[in-house]
Amino acid sequence: xxxxxxxxxxxxxGVLAAVAATVAPAALRAQSSLGLQGFGYPAGQFSTRAQGxxxxxxxxxxxxxxxxxxxxxxxxxFAAFQYDPEFRRxxxxxxxxxxxxxxxxxxxxxxxxxxxxxxxxxxxxLLDRTFTAEFADTARFGDGTLAPGRQRxxxxxxxxxxxxxxxxxxxxxxxxxxxxxxxxxxxxxxxSRRFDDTTNFRRIDDSTSLDYTGLAATLGxxxxxxxxxxxxxxxxxxxxxxxSRNDSTISTGNAPDRAGxxxxxxxxxxxxxxxxxxxxxxxxxxxxxxxxxxxxxxxxLSGGVEALGPRLGxxxxxxxxxxxxxxxxxGVGGARVRETSFGGGLGLPLASGRAxxxxxxxxxxxxxxxxxxxxxxxxxxxxLLSVGFTVRP
Numbered sequence: 346x347x348x349x350x351x352x353x354x355x356x357x358x359g360v361l362a363a364v365a366a367t368v369a370p371a372a373l374r375a376q377s378s379l380g381l382q383g384f385g386y387p388a389g390q391f392s393t394r395a396q397g398x399x400x401x402x403x404x405x406x407x408x409x410x411x412x413x414x415x416x417x418x419x420x421x422x423f424a425a426f427q428y429d430p431e432f433r434r435x436x437x438x439x440x441x442x443x444x445x446x447x448x449x450x451x452x453x454x455x456x457x458x459x460x461x462x463x464x465x466x467x468x469x470x471l472l473d474r475t476f477t478a479e480f481a482d483t484a485r486f487g488d489g490t491l492a493p494g495r496q497r498x499x500x501x502x503x504x505x506x507x508x509x510x511x512x513x514x515x516x517x518x519x520x521x522x523x524x525x526x527x528x529x530x531x532x533x534x535x536x537s538r539r540f541d542d543t544t545n546f547r548r549i550d551d552s553t554s555l556d557y558t559g560l561a562a563t564l565g566x567x568x569x570x571x572x573x574x575x576x577x578x579x580x581x582x583x584x585x586x587x588x589s590r591n592d593s594t595i596s597t598g599n600a601p602d603r604a605g606x607x608x609x610x611x612x613x614x615x616x617x618x619x620x621x622x623x624x625x626x627x628x629x630x631x632x633x634x635x636x637x638x639x640x641x642x643x644x645x646l647s648g649g650v651e652a653l654g655p656r657l658g659x660x661x662x663x664x665x666x667x668x669x670x671x672x673x674x675x676g677v678g679g680a681r682v683r684e685t686s687f688g689g690g691l692g693l694p695l696a697s698g699r700a701x702x703x704x705x706x707x708x709x710x711x712x713x714x715x716x717x718x719x720x721x722x723x724x725x726x727x728x729l730l731s732v733g734f735t736v737r738p
Contacts, residue, residue, distance in 0.1 A: 508527075
């Protein structure tokens with residue numbers, strides 16, 4: 346008699362747990378990452394080139410998705426593609442877990458229109474929530490029965506940003522750009538439980554999916570007050586953002602606002618230096634989750650340099666170094682999560698300058714700020730590799 350009742354109870358509990366984990370931060374052991382709490386990890390929407398400088402060149406980079414006025418940097422047709430795998434290790438007390446995640450964060454194209462304008466279309470990752478975790482767990486039933494076993498949780502999905510941008514140059518010293526964003530995506534969570542006692546308990550598999558839909562708009566500027574010095578800034582206004590399941594709206598909130606400003610100096614021959622600061626109001630997403638969702642506004646500070654390196658044939662390599670410190674939007678166990686990263690990269694001209702291959706590597710450390718228990722002792726170290734290709738025919 347126990348067997349069918351147990352299966353039904355576990356199935357119902359599994360579905361509810363899966364839905365709850367999708368709209369609120371799951372346990373640290375379930376997500377196996379400090380950076381993947383809540384609705385996911387903010388990939389940054391930076392190109393491989395910008396990542397090599399810690400994100401400092403993001404406001405000036407035409408492939409990055411933060412400032413639409415940067416489209417004029419190329420001034421001609423281009424297409425770009427990017428692949429970003431992450432290799433991370435979470436340490437919490439005596440527990441260590443390794444994970445690898447593959448991301449394709451940016452696909453972008455752009456072209457000039459009537460000489461005065463540049464139009465760009467891109468798809469990028471705003472939040473990524475892809476992970477796999479397996480751990481020992483014991484189910485407790487109403488009659489006091491304990492059933493030890495193992496639970497496996499898999500999440501696949503992201504919130505994507507599809508952007509249409511237009512940029513123009515009304516004066517020699519000023520560039521202006523505007524863009525509209527459609528936020529869309531899906532998050533599919535699969536949970537399975539295997540019991541050590543296979544005679545009385547069967548394996549349970551449950552899954553659920555959430556869909557995201559929303560809007561946003563961005564205004565971007567870039568000014569050159571004096572030769573060799575450029576200032577850039579952008580402001581993204583988030584509109585309504587909804588989560589739904591099976592065509593029914595579950596919750597309604599707002600996409601995050603973002604304000605960024607950056608300084609770029611190229612007064613030194615063969616080198617460009619940049620500093621950038623941004624503030625993102627992730628708290629506008631609070632209504633999308635349950636009361637357990639820990640969401641915080643986040644600041645980001647980065648600095649980097651891009652310089653000419655040794656020549657490879659007729660073209661020089663581009664060498665990059667950078668560092669970044671930021672707060673991640675979703676906390677865990679009452680603690681905010683801070684990420685500090687540093688690294689570099691290089692750019693390799695290809696096809697007689699008609700294409701560029703970029704590579705960057707960052708070393709990131711994620712630590713909780715506050716909290717108690719296992720969360721306070723947790724540390725996450727990650728290598729973030731990025732490989733990008735840009736074609737400019």
